[in-house]
Amino acid sequence: MLLPGEGNKMSFDLDEGFRQTILRMAGGEVQTCIQCGTCSASCPTAHLMNPSIRKLIKLCLEGKRDEALMNDTIWLCTSCLLCTVRCPRGIRPKAVVSACKDLAEKEGIKTKDAAYEQIFSKQIREYGRISELPLTGEFLLVYPQGMVQSMEMGLELMPKGKLGLGVEKIQGRDEVKRIMEELGK
Amino acid sequence: MPIGVYVCHCGLNIAGVLDMEELRTFAERLPDVVVARDLQFSCSDIGQEQIQKDIAELKLDRVVVAACSPRLHEPTFRRAISKAGLNPYMLEMANIREQCSWVHMDQPAMATQKAKDLIRMAVAKAALLSPLEPESIPVSKDVLVVGGGVAGIAAALDLADAGLHVFLVERRPTIGGYMALLTDVFPTNDCSICVLGPKMSEVFNHPNIALITYAEILGIEGSVGNFTVTGHRRARYVDEKLCKGCINECSAVCPVEVPSEYDFGIGKRKAIFVPYPQAVPLVACVDPKACIGCARCVEACPAKAVRLDQEAETFKLNVGAIVVATGWQPFDAARKEEFGFGRYKDVVTTLQMERMLNASGPTKGEVVRPSTGQIARSIAFLQCVGSRDATVGNIYCSRICCMASLKNAQLIKEKYPDTDVTIYYIDIRAAGEGYEEFYVRAQKLGVNFVRARVSRIDQVDGDIYLIFEDTQSCEVKRIRYDMAVLSIGLEPDQNADVLGNLLGLSRRPDRFFEIAHPKMRPVEAHIDGVFIAGCASGPKEIPLSIAQGSAAAAKAIKLLHGGELELEPTSAYVDPDLCVRCKLCVDVCPQKAISVKSPAYVDEAACKGCGSCAAACPTDAIKMRLFSDKQIMAQVRAATEEKREFPLIVAFLCNWCSYGAADLAGTSRIQYPTNARNIRVMCSARVDPSFVLEALRRGADGVLIAGCRLGECHYRDGNYQALQRVNVLKEVLGKIGIDPGRVKIVWCAASEGEIYAKELREFIDELKAMGPIGSELKGVKKT
Numbered sequence: 001m002l003l004p005g006e007g008n009k010m011s012f013d014l015d016e017g018f019r020q021t022i023l024r025m026a027g028g029e030v031q032t033c034i035q036c037g038t039c040s041a042s043c044p045t046a047h048l049m050n051p052s053i054r055k056l057i058k059l060c061l062e063g064k065r066d067e068a069l070m071n072d073t074i075w076l077c078t079s080c081l082l083c084t085v086r087c088p089r090g091i092r093p094k095a096v097v098s099a100c101k102d103l104a105e106k107e108g109i110k111t112k113d114a115a116y117e118q119i120f121s122k123q124i125r126e127y128g129r130i131s132e133l134p135l136t137g138e139f140l141l142v143y144p145q146g147m148v149q150s151m152e153m154g155l156e157l158m159p160k161g162k163l164g165l166g167v168e169k170i171q172g173r174d175e176v177k178r179i180m181e182e183l184g185k
Numbered sequence: 186m187p188i189g190v191y192v193c194h195c196g197l198n199i200a201g202v203l204d205m206e207e208l209r210t211f212a213e214r215l216p217d218v219v220v221a222r223d224l225q226f227s228c229s230d231i232g233q234e235q236i237q238k239d240i241a242e243l244k245l246d247r248v249v250v251a252a253c254s255p256r257l258h259e260p261t262f263r264r265a266i267s268k269a270g271l272n273p274y275m276l277e278m279a280n281i282r283e284q285c286s287w288v289h290m291d292q293p294a295m296a297t298q299k300a301k302d303l304i305r306m307a308v309a310k311a312a313l314l315s316p317l318e319p320e321s322i323p324v325s326k327d328v329l330v331v332g333g334g335v336a337g338i339a340a341a342l343d344l345a346d347a348g349l350h351v352f353l354v355e356r357r358p359t360i361g362g363y364m365a366l367l368t369d370v371f372p373t374n375d376c377s378i379c380v381l382g383p384k385m386s387e388v389f390n391h392p393n394i395a396l397i398t399y400a401e402i403l404g405i406e407g408s409v410g411n412f413t414v415t416g417h418r419r420a421r422y423v424d425e426k427l428c429k430g431c432i433n434e435c436s437a438v439c440p441v442e443v444p445s446e447y448d449f450g451i452g453k454r455k456a457i458f459v460p461y462p463q464a465v466p467l468v469a470c471v472d473p474k475a476c477i478g479c480a481r482c483v484e485a486c487p488a489k490a491v492r493l494d495q496e497a498e499t500f501k502l503n504v505g506a507i508v509v510a511t512g513w514q515p516f517d518a519a520r521k522e523e524f525g526f527g528r529y530k531d532v533v534t535t536l537q538m539e540r541m542l543n544a545s546g547p548t549k550g551e552v553v554r555p556s557t558g559q560i561a562r563s564i565a566f567l568q569c570v571g572s573r574d575a576t577v578g579n580i581y582c583s584r585i586c587c588m589a590s591l592k593n594a595q596l597i598k599e600k601y602p603d604t605d606v607t608i609y610y611i612d613i614r615a616a617g618e619g620y621e622e623f624y625v626r627a628q629k630l631g632v633n634f635v636r637a638r639v640s641r642i643d644q645v646d647g648d649i650y651l652i653f654e655d656t657q658s659c660e661v662k663r664i665r666y667d668m669a670v671l672s673i674g675l676e677p678d679q680n681a682d683v684l685g686n687l688l689g690l691s692r693r694p695d696r697f698f699e700i701a702h703p704k705m706r707p708v709e710a711h712i713d714g715v716f717i718a719g720c721a722s723g724p725k726e727i728p729l730s731i732a733q734g735s736a737a738a739a740k741a742i743k744l745l746h747g748g749e750l751e752l753e754p755t756s757a758y759v760d761p762d763l764c765v766r767c768k769l770c771v772d773v774c775p776q777k778a779i780s781v782k783s784p785a786y787v788d789e790a791a792c793k794g795c796g797s798c799a800a801a802c803p804t805d806a807i808k809m810r811l812f813s814d815k816q817i818m819a820q821v822r823a824a825t826e827e828k829r830e831f832p833l834i835v836a837f838l839c840n841w842c843s844y845g846a847a848d849l850a851g852t853s854r855i856q857y858p859t860n861a862r863n864i865r866v867m868c869s870a871r872v873d874p875s876f877v878l879e880a881l882r883r884g885a886d887g888v889l890i891a892g893c894r895l896g897e898c899h900y901r902d903g904n905y906q907a908l909q910r911v912n913v914l915k916e917v918l919g920k921i922g923i924d925p926g927r928v929k930i931v932w933c934a935a936s937e938g939e940i941y942a943k944e945l946r947e948f949i950d951e952l953k954a955m956g957p958i959g960s961e962l963k964g965v966k967k968t
Contacts, residue, residue: 035656037653037655039640040640041640042640052661088574088638089575090576
């Protein structure tokens with residue numbers, strides 16, 4: 001039975017603050033979600049995701065902060081926006097994903113995909129592009145379990161000349177840095 | 186003008202708080218008052234007899250009763266004085282119970298003071314009353330029914346059976362609407378045309394029904410009781426009187442074949458055709474777009490009925506009421522590009538499936554894959570296509586598609602038990618008598634249910650694949666089907682736009698026609714004498730459409746059966762000498778009752794007396810017969826004659842909601858301060874800015890205007906107009922140095938006595954903070 005004053009909560013472990021933060025960042029219309037799954041079924045990376053985008057929205061609405069932020073789903077989103085175009089309720093599921101990413105980053109939550117994205121964007125910021133070997137190397141320091149898979153792929157790529165060994169840089173790195181800083185504001 | 190004032194004790198309800206003797210002697214000294222009495226129960230026979238006796242002996246010509254709310258006993262006292270020979274409109278009531286003694290129980294002295302003001306206001310208004318005669322106008326007992334679907338048919342038959350003459354106008358060459366094209370119908374799976382067909386022929390043969398098919402309405406003038414309707418009948422190039430409906434003779438020789446709109450594109454028809462074998466009237470029709478003019482049908486017709494030179498005819502009808510039963514149109518499935526309708530042959534709509542399942546349809550009842558012509562072995566139903574979908578602008582549920590798919594799934598399962606039938610749904614909505622049982626029946630027949638909204642249909646090598654997330658197993662899947670059926674929603678029929686505009690019908694945000702009240706008046710339009718039935722006011726299943734058709738008929742019969750219509754004399758009228766033809770009144774009138782030809786003219790049969798036009802008129806050329814400018818102004822002046830409390834508030838309350846809320850605060854004994862002097866108006870839109878300015882000029886510290894909640898106005902949008910006027914007025918006040926906060930507009934429903942009291946308390950606090958009227962001007966230097 002609910003205690004007085006808890007009438008609008010869905011369960012006892014609901015983190016109302018988290019739910020409200022998501023609604024503020026991603027739009028109040030998220031509350032109108034009917035869990036139809038159009039977003040998940042529209043998503044090109046849905047097969048890699050667990051939870052699905054639909055379920056991520058449910059987790060956010062239920063205030064299940066840990067489950068919503070500590071997963072790979074939010075880092076697998078390619079921002080193609082098909083979910084947002086097709087949502088019959090006019091919700092922007094992509095905005096929910098972005099909100100979760102922001103919060104996860106702010107709270108320093110580490111997952112392998114979050115780490116990968118951070119290394120990826122750090123390289124872009126510094127060199128203007130990514131270089132395969134340094135990227136893989138740095139990532140494997142965070143996620144050593146991926147060693148075997150990476151080496152297998154590396155061995156396949158190497159003879160074809162697809163694996164650069166050094167760090168490659170582009171011209172106009174200052175410009176890229178400035179853009180990244182501008183975006184980071 | 187001798188006035189009699191009667192102050193009612195109402196037992197102790199009033200006398201327990203107010204000083205009755207003080208009120209009586211106060212009233213006695215007011216101008217024109219020749220007698221003031223206090224009565225134990227003024228509404229009792231004894232009380233009424235006393236009033237009647239005084240009218241006779243003292244030759245009173247107007248009466249003021251200070252008692253309960255006029256919403257309770259105004260009719261009683263009107264009857265009483267009219268029995269004594271006075272005009273019933275020579276009565277004014279002062280509400281000293283609900284809005285005084287009951288809400289100021291612990292401050293009797295201040296309450297008595299307020300009651301004095303209320304009586305003074307009532308006497309001042311009474312002095313300006315004039316006798317009004319309810320006018321009767323003769324009305325036409327004929328009724329126009331627009332739309333020959335099942336709702337229109339139900340309305341027409343009930344009206345005709347009751348003895349009224351009906352003109353049933355239908356846009357298509359046959360009546361029957363969509364129902365005539367369906368196969369079996371839920372929840373009993375009886376054959377649709379078998380139950381509708383007899384009704385269609387009854388319409389055709391009824392002596393009181395004139396059937397006008399293949400016709401459009403082009404003009405409507407007049408108002409309740411006397412509408413003049415013009416329209417035209419399109420040429421069908423066949424003489425209706427001669428055609429025997431044998432059809433085979435003419436269409437057999439016709440060389441042109443086009444897709445049939447009556448099969449939704451999956452069947453074919455000739456250029457000369459009968460829509461379907463049960464069409465009413467059973468008369469052929471030539472499609473001028475398809476016909477090549479070879480005239481072979483002219484020769485083939487044994488009755489010599491084909492007339493390729495036929496022309497459209499115009500018609501003119503005089504009717505007393507109009508039933509709008511214009512129905513719906515299917516959602517265009519091609520708008521949902523991701524489902525490939527129109528590109529993938531095996532993706533069909535519900536209506537196409539209905540025609541396939543129909544034994545007299547293009548496939549003779551076989552469910553075949555359009556791409557191969559083979560019997561379909563796996564069929565998916567996709568729910569909510571074009572409904573509950575913000576991306577196409579249709580947020581609403583179309584209400585019938587769940588049941589239609591359950592029904593079609595059952596029919597397929599019964600005919601082909603081995604076929605895999607799966608329904609993809611967001612929620613199954615089976616709310617209706619026998620509907621949940623119908624759902625269970627589908628489950629028992631082996632229909633599969635997947636809770637998913639399909640996101641896309643792909644076609645690969647001629648096969649179609651559905652992509653969706655099964656939201657219960659949390660898996661994203663891709664599954665092949667022989668056929669997919671899109672459960673398309675219902676949209677308002679665009680062809681009804683002309684009629685809607687002619688009548689001035691308003692539309693809800695979902696674009697269907699709006700009814701006068703979403704609960705209490707389900708088949709009435711905002712316009713008097715106009716009724717709406719069936720899907721014209723939103724998606725509905727067959728039983729409800731029939732119920733609404735009959736309800737609309739009953740309303741029209743009630744309106745017209747007497748042959749004349751008594752008009753409430755509360756309407757507006759125009760002083761033609763003052764009118765400057767600015768047409769502001771035309772824009773604000775919710776009833777479309779005003780026209781400006783030379784000076785403005787108010788159709789008093791259509792006017793409902795809200796008074797917005799009178800408030801809007803810049804030259805005061807529009808006057809109200811009841812609640813006139815002069816009467817309200819007199820109340821304002823009487824309210825501000827003696828200022829014995831601070832802050833003094835003049836409050837304008839709309840009759841329907843906020844006056845009711847103030848009454849309810851009384852019956853609920855909600856206590857609040859005595860500062861407000863209430864003036865009843867029909868609508869918040871009646872409040873002319875000049876009333877507000879006069880109140881402030883004469884020393885009121887604040888003016889409160891209370892209306893129905895936004896969106897709930899009894900005159901559609903009067904409260905929005907009031908809001909607009911108040912906003913402009915506040916700006917003006919600000920410019921002349923008066924605190925704009927002295928004018929406040931609030932909304933409360935008749936059920937919200939507590940909110941009325943709360944708003945009033947808050948306003949009093951705000952005014953206390955501002956100080957008495959004019960205090961803000963002290964700082965302004967004289968120039």
